[in-house]
Amino acid sequence: MSTAGKGQPQVPEEGQWFDLLPAEKKLIGWSLGLGVVLLGVLVWMSYYVIPIPH
């Protein structure tokens, strides 16, 4: 767990790169999609449901 206490400090070592997994693609897609849809909903709400007195 610790990065210390073993004499020599650890350094980052990257594993071998692999292309995006289907689960990662889904995470990116769902996250972005949900974000854009919710953004649209919130913009609509900000103008029509909780408007700020400009």
Added chain:
Amino acid sequence: MSAKAARPSLFKTEDWWAVWLGLFVFALGLLKLGGMEVIGWAVKTNMWLDISKALSPVSAAYKGMPGIVSLLLTYLFLLVITSIGISVMGGNVSKYALGFTVIFWITYVCWMLGSYAYIAATPDQLKKVGIGWSLHLTGESGFIIALVAGLLLGNFAPGFTKLVSEAVKPEWFIKTAIVILGATIGLKALQSTGLAGQVLFRGFCAIIEAYLIYWPLVYLVARKYFKFTPEWAAPLASGISICGVSAAIATGGAIKARPIVPIIVSSLVIIFAVIELIILPFAAQTWLFHEPMVSGAWMGLAVKTDGAAAASGAMVDALIRGKAATALGVQWQEGWMLMAATTVKVFIDIFIAIWAFILSVIWAYKIDVRPGERVGASIIWERFPKFILGYAATFVIVLLIGSGLSKEGLKLLNAGVGQADAFRGIFFCLTFFTIGLVSNFKKLREEGMGRLALVYLICLFGFIIWIGLGISWVFFHGITPPPVG
């Protein structure tokens, strides 16, 4: 089975000990509610021109105590509580005590240097301090000085690093700090409930952006175009898109990255936050002085550490009010732009624990799982970073206690949490010094530190600040602070 092996994991890992230490400090601070000043002697670093005024006790009840005594007590307190943790975890206490002592005092000197007025004062503070110029880096520059000192010692004095190695525990320090941070965020959230519903609503919108839009974009860029593995890409995405250090550490824990990964990302976060702090408030003053609340919210969305975001909020508040007075002939009330910045930042911070949980589930079931392997529900618990529980606990406890308090009680809660928060700052600074110690320039270059910095630069200045500006504009344009009088 040996006694050591039989020790329950609740007292065996740094992850859990971060929870215990954080909760202990937090609980001591809470005693203020009962009128007890248990940790009011903790040291606070002030912005200074005269070094004799750099240190003071955090509580006014200890006003007469010299700053150096306060610092000495703080050192002894931290030495004792962390040594207990080391002892129970089975470490070498005497070696730890030696290492911690050296690290603590160097770190504190760095922090004090960072609070020197000519380095730290932001434009809105210059008049108050009585100086004509400064580097505008805020007290957080102490973190950078600590990082640089650690890097120099770690790379050019390997004998020194070896001497203190038992106490070089950046991950433990930062996790403990994050547990205490939960209380501070809880307090801010509590204070936000008195704000207008519109601002709270817009704070919620900030979450949508930071978590659902920024995160996948940065992750995609890091994975697909810069060829980082998920272990690096996820903490990097959280560090750039959510709230810097805390989010990177929480994500690293959630996906079981090696400890060094989020630590390295954190060092990039703190450096880039300072760059943003130097550029963005002045850009806002030049081009957005007629949209004060857009500017404030933009600082909260774009600047990636709590301290730097609040400082940039304060800077735009001062800069834009000054410019509006001459260019527009209007004097706006102080503090509204700062409020917009801190509100969106608080909302972003609150959801770090939830995001860490979501990522730990996805990684356990979908990304780290081998083909054909069945993953039990217990694996979620096993993988979940436990210090996040401490963060959530302090946050919720402050909300619960605070919601039932009178105005006077809230003042006491504020003071108690503030006392605990003094230790958070120290743990943060200790983290950056020790990050420096464990970072080897040559190896970092070989392993892709340059690429990490490039991803950060491209994402931050390529789309994060611009999307943040767009969102701020959509939700805050046309709103102005009330005029003075």
